Amino acid sequence: xxxxxxxxxxxxxxxxxxxxxxxxxxxxxxxxxxxxxxxxxxxxxxxxxxxxxxxxxxxxxxxxxxxxxxxxxxxxxxxxxxxxxxxxxxxxxxxxxxxxxxxxxxxxxxxxxxxxxxxxxxxxxxx
Numbered sequence: 001x002x003x004x005x006x007x008x009x010x011x012x013x014x015x016x017x018x019x020x021x022x023x024x025x026x027x028x029x030x031x032x033x034x035x036x037x038x039x040x041x042x043x044x045x046x047x048x049x050x051x052x053x054x055x056x057x058x059x060x061x062x063x064x065x066x067x068x069x070x071x072x073x074x075x076x077x078x079x080x081x082x083x084x085x086x087x088x089x090x091x092x093x094x095x096x097x098x099x100x101x102x103x104x105x106x107x108x109x110x111x112x113x114x115x116x117x118x119x120x121x122x123x124x125x126x127x
Contacts, residue, residue: 003088006115018116025122061111067104076099079099
């Protein structure tokens with residue numbers, strides 16, 4: 001079973017962790033980044049059923065990814081670190097970038113955005 005984990009880790013603040021597995025989508029965290037494309041997410045911890053169609057669509061898109069194993073150089077001190085991990089049984093791959101996703105990995109950035117949008121959508125349903 002494929003598990004996808006997306007972490008948004010600001011230099012100063014709490015980490016947001018979004019996890020997606022076959023039947024479950026969960027997220028926990030608190031992030032408030034006025035200078036980012038991310039909007040405020042309140043401290044939440046939610047777990048709910050992931051619809052099979054949503055899961056299959058995301059997994060299908062992940063399976064189509066073609067990525068360079070070596071990204072262009074980027075680095076800094078303050079900002080946000082993003083990590084996208086894919087785990088399938090004992091095998092795992094992890095991709096980490098700082099502030100701006102490397103051009104070679106734009107598909108990963110889009111996937112992270114989709115997971116974040118899905119978390120926001122589910123959070124709105126809980127209100």
